Amino acid sequence: MNVMDVTQNSITAGASFIEIRVEEDRTKSELVISIIDNGKGMSAEQVRQVIDPFYTTRTTRKVGLGVPLFKMEAEMTGGDFSIQSKLGEGTTVQARFITSHVDMIPLGNIDNTVLLLISCNPDRDFLFVHQVDEKKLELDTRQLREILGEDVPLNSPDVVQWMQAYLQEQTDLLQGGEST
Numbered sequence: 001m002n003v004m005d006v007t008q009n010s011i012t013a014g015a016s017f018i019e020i021r022v023e024e025d026r027t028k029s030e031l032v033i034s035i036i037d038n039g040k041g042m043s044a045e046q047v048r049q050v051i052d053p054f055y056t057t058r059t060t061r062k063v064g065l066g067v068p069l070f071k072m073e074a075e076m077t078g079g080d081f082s083i084q085s086k087l088g089e090g091t092t093v094q095a096r097f098i099t100s101h102v103d104m105i106p107l108g109n110i111d112n113t114v115l116l117l118i119s120c121n122p123d124r125d126f127l128f129v130h131q132v133d134e135k136k137l138e139l140d141t142r143q144l145r146e147i148l149g150e151d152v153p154l155n156s157p158d159v160v161q162w163m164q165a166y167l168q169e170q171t172d173l174l175q176g177g178e179s180t
Contacts, residue, residue, distance in 0.1 A: 002073065003113050005066025006035045006093050011121055013039030015090065018117075019127040022110055026133055029100035030079075031107065036092045042085040050083065070095050077101035111167040114139070118163065122154040130174060137170040139163065 003020060010018045015037035023032045042050065050067050071081040074095035085091035097104055114128045118141060125145070130137040141154055144163075152159060 001108075002066065002070040002095070003033060003035065003110065004117065006070060007117055009066060010035060010037035010039050010091065011124065013037065013041070013091065015039035015124065017125045017127070019129070020114060020117075022107070022130045024099070024130075024132045026099075029098055031097040031099050031104075032094065033097075034092060034094040036090065038090040041087040041089050041091055042083075043087055047083050047085050051081075067093070073097070073105055076103040111164075111171055115160065115164055115167060119155040119160050130171070132174045135174050137167070137174055139167065 007018055007020065017038045019034070019036040021032070021034040021036070023034075024030070025032075051071055052068065067083070070093070074081045074097050078098040078101050079096040081093075081095045083091065083093050110130065114126065118124075118126050125141045126139070127141070128137075128139045144154060144159070148154075148159065154160075154163075
């Protein structure tokens with residue numbers, strides 16, 4: 001959910017390209033999640049405020065919990081959290097988790113999260129990179145658009161089904177299993 005919330009912030013900030021990186025290093029017991037966008041960016045003051053759960057730019061509610069919860073969950077494991085942003089250029093949010101820590105919350109199904117983000121935002125481009133030690137999965141919607149052409153939307157049922165199967169197959173390989 002944290003990835004979904006932070007990525008939604010990128011979309012709200014007008015990002016046309018969002019990179020989601022999930023990097024697992026099993027020997028170091030580390031998981032690093034980075035969300036990088038080309039949205040409108042934030043001032044230094046906004047970066048300081050965004051980690052406050054009682055600060056939000058939304059008008060529909062008075063609290064913004066996505067970034068503060070992401071930060072808290074990373075820090076609960078002994079990890080860390082950072083935000084770099086530049087007005088007019090975009091934002092990078094990064095959380096580092098210590099996976100061997102008792103307070104580590106499972107990653108969950110990151111593939112389905114990314115698939116949902118892509119299919120609900122077919123007008124945006126995404127690069128999803130999931131690396132486990134030396135193995136890497138990549139899904140780049142810019143490449144899909146090149147292959148499919150502009151007439152086939154990324155949220156068409158056949159494309160979504162293909163992306164789901166591709167992500168599942170590649171994740172099986174990442175985790176050390178056989179592809180099906």
